[in-house]
Amino acid sequence: MFSVMNVDPNANTLVSVLSACCSLRELKLGKSVHCYWLKRFDEDNVILDNALLNFYVKVGFLEDACKVFDKMPKRDVVSWSVMVGGFVQRGFFQMAVNVFDDMVRQGEVKPNEATVVNVLAACASLGSLSLCESVHTYVQERLDIPVERIVGNAFINAYAKCGSITNAIRVFNKLGFKDTISWSTMINGVAMNGLVHHVLPLFGLMLVHGVEPDDVTFISMLTACSHGGLVDDGLLLFKAMVNTYGITANEKHCACVVDLYARAGQFKEAEDLVMGLDIEPDEPLWGALVSACRVHGNEAILRRVSEILVEKGASGGSLSLMSNSYASSNRWDESMEIRNVMSSLGLKKMAGCSWIELDV
CATH class of the missing domain: 1.25.40 (Serine Threonine Protein Phosphatase 5, Tetratricopeptide repeat)
Incomplete structure (x- = not known):
């Protein structure tokens, strides 16, 4: 199978083939390379073994990767x-x-x-x-x-x-040396730990140090403004991102702005933003709007979004969120209607989990 014109492949050839198998997710061919190596070669080759490990990891067969790893006589x-x-x-x-x-x-x-x-x-x-x-x-x-x-x-x-x-x-x-990733990671860390009012000064220090923000930086900034109720600051940042830094707004940025509006109860602005997008709104965008409608009890927009999500065949997570939103408003008929749609489509919400570390 691997011989061409009576020339047998060597270890370097097989490493190249395995690399291609990784890119193409060719499980069958990758396993064939593994079998060929076991049958035809006696010597140990850590480079090829590593290529096999990488292949099995990339295609999601961790059990096979563990077997290769455990049998390796030498590991680097x-x-x-x-x-x-x-x-x-x-x-x-x-x-x-x-x-x-x-x-x-x-x-x-x-x-x-x-x-x-x-x-x-x-x-x-x-x-x-x-x-x-x-x-x-x-x-x-x-x-x-x-x-x-x-x-x-x-x-x-x-x-x-x-x-x-x-x-x-x-x-x-x-x-x-602090690069854009360093500043963005720090800004995101401060925001996720609830110190939202420290985010804007930190962003200012980033600019003072001559480090230009990227699209990830603005996602962290907009998220912090949303959670902190800083609507005006968030909108100014969004405009600066597009007009000053020339960063094209993607679905994540727009979801942050929708969340920013919706958390502040500005549902008309949030809905107008979603409907006026040049890009097709994705589920995180609709999810941001649904979550806010659930908190503030805006049933009119909730109904419109519900029809759109059902029509688009949304995931189990989004439809489950919609069902729960109706249930929290004691609208049990609408909640069961969404659940029935999920059941007919064979959709389920993936169970969430959290980790807590205790001092014991």
């Missing part, structure tokens, strides 16, 4: 990083932390920047401040990785998501 930092990153990408955050712990305990190789960034993403998703602090201590005491830029930004994000804005600020202040 790429091997460990691929496994940690693979578990993070697939939402198995505790498993990612466990692999990192094994890596540190076994001492086969030391983690690099990619490994640290991946395990910090896991800590952030778990909301585990103690894990985040443990990784920080390990990096400071055992590794030669400076907490700069990429790693520093990862620490800021992890600490903020774990609720320790003090630690996030401490890391931010120690950064020798």
Whole structure:
């Protein structure tokens, strides 16, 4: 199968084929490469093994990746990083932390920047401040990785998501060079921890330091203004984003402005914005409007949005939100009507979950 004109492929050839299989999500061909390697080659090749690990992770077959990993006679930092990153990408955050712990305990190789960034993403998703602090201590005491830029930004994000804005600020202040990602991450962290009135001054400092905001920065700013009820400031930022910085507003920016209007009870402005968009409104946009209608009890717009979402065949999450909105207004017939639509389409809302770390 892999021989052409009596020339057999070598390890480098198979690595290239596996890379193509990753891009094309070709599971069958990738498995064929694996079988061919096992049958035809006796020597160990960590580069090819890493390519196999990466392939199985990218196509979502973590069990196969674990089998390859466990059988590897020699593993380098790429091997460990691929496994940690693979578990993070697939939402198995505790498993990612466990692999990192094994890596540190076994001492086969030391983690690099990619490994640290991946395990910090896991800590952030778990909301585990103690894990985040443990990784920080390990990096400071055992590794030669400076907490700069990429790693520093990862620490800021992890600490903020774990609720320790003090630690996030401490890391931010120690950064020798702060890029747009650094400032945006810090702004988002301050906003998500409820310190919305500190966001505008922080944004001002960003501009004073000559760092230009990007589209992600404005999403954080607009979200903070929405949660803080800063309608005028939010609208000024939205206009500056488009007119001053030349950033095209996408669905996320528009959803933030809709939420900004709706939380302030300005439903006509919110609906007009959605209806007047040049782009097709997506579910987050409608969801922002539905959530606000539910809080403020605006039944007229809620009914119009309901008809649009049903007509568009929205997801289970959006329709569930709509059903709950009707139920909270004691409009049980409309709520059951939406539930019946969901049932007929075979839709279900994915169950949500939260992590809480307790001192025990």
